[in-house]
Amino acid sequence: MALTITRTQYPKTKPQDYSKGFGNILTDHMFLMDYTEAEGWHDPRILPFGALALTPATMCFHYGQEIFEGMKAYRTEDGRLLLFRPMDHMRRLNHSCERICIPQVCEEELLDYLKELLKTDLDWIQDSNVDSIYIRPMIIATEPVFGARPAKDYTCMAMLTPGRPHIPKGPKPVRIYVEKEQARAVRGGTGTAKCAGNYASTFAAQAKAKAQGYTQVLWLDGAERRYVEEMGQMNIFFVIKGELITPDLSGTILDGITRRSLLAIAKDLGYQTVERRISIQEIMTAHADGTLQEAFGCGTGACIAPVGELTYGECHMNIGNGSIGTVTFTLFERLTQIQRGLVPDPYGWTMEV
Incomplete structure (x- = not known):
């Protein structure tokens, strides 16, 4: 046409x-x-x-x-x-x-x-x-x-x-509130689509979290409120015992392009990557025994958002002592270098206009 x-x-x-x-x-x-x-x-x-x-x-x-x-x-x-x-x-x-x-x-x-x-x-x-x-x-x-x-x-x-100006040293960690009552999506719903209703339905919980000083909400699954799904409008990653773990695409989670990219980069950098269900209880246990090393959200708009604190009910989990973690920063640096043409693109991801 x-x-x-x-x-x-x-x-x-x-x-x-x-x-x-x-x-x-x-x-x-x-x-x-x-x-x-x-x-x-x-x-x-x-x-x-x-x-x-x-x-x-x-x-x-x-x-x-x-x-x-x-x-x-x-x-x-x-x-x-x-x-x-x-x-x-x-x-x-x-x-x-x-x-x-x-x-x-x-x-x-x-x-x-x-x-x-x-x-x-x-x-x-x-x-x-x-x-x-x-x-x-x-x-x-x-x-x-x-x-x-x-x-x-x-x-x-x-x-x-x-877009926002690039921050070469990486973004600062954010405070995240784990939502226990409301849900973002359920299986068979529209969680894998980018449609307006998916976002409007999250605003009430986000407003509640921000009123308490948090940056964003961590969503749990809609059926049991046990398993971690997304962080705000972003996919979520955890580093536990050296493994890079992210929830698998179960039919409720958006198939993030940044998520896909980070998984590919992490594997090529030698990190052990795992896509599976991960419960909030497992996160709290890992924090209690000192094996929860890093957490971050990722998406097109913000690229990577390190998590410095997670709150679930009365459980406050500080992560990384207020600074961006080594794995998080390594992935952030590598991805943004490819996006900006600072290093060769071995994946064929970039297209010149």
Whole structure:
């Protein structure tokens, strides 16, 4: 399909400080593409960033048919722009579409359109204060009718936001509250899809945790409230007795691209990696006997978030004496070096725009 590009006549003034820009600062243009039963996906276009015209009856507002994806492009020292595992993100977007009963997109075509969006706003990425750009593709049901059924009309869109500045020494550890009552997902539900409802349902527990001074929530399984699943919107890893352990993909956990990448890197660096169910009781026991060495969350937005404290009821577990652990930092450094083109990419994960 031929892509049309309409450039803005009123470019935004770029800020001097991007440290709080993630999700708050959006670039000058956006991508749109529509779907109808008669035409399928059609009319791909890049337009000046602006509001959408939707009626209050639009189905996505009432029945939650909406999915999204999050991926990044990184600026290298020699001025190139590298997407990180873009086809994996396109495949995961289509997985979310399938689960929420949204028509799938052509992965290669959508990726080509996103590359053109990046090129259209290349001046933002070349800003010396920006070292990465976050890409948010999403699809919403746009048919304007009340009816609890899959919609007949959809809009795919994408926008760009400058990423947080890179911290070469690694991020600081965060405090995490283990949620005992509410659950993020159950087997057979939508836990493996990136859809809006998965996130809205977590906000109450997150607000409770933040009111007590914690950064995020650690979720347990929805059936027994025994087994660790995710940390906020991130996958979770533990280092216990030298093993790098992460919950297996049981049908409730998002198949994180960063998670996949860290497992591959860790194996090649010689770490013993394990994907299995791990209970909160096992975590507490490991902390009590001194074998819980490190913990961290991982995801596209933050890359790696070291955990400095876990609280489960009255049990407060301090991890790593307030500093990033050796395994955590080694994995963080290796992954970010590949993403930014500082070392060779033996996996074929990066794609130049």
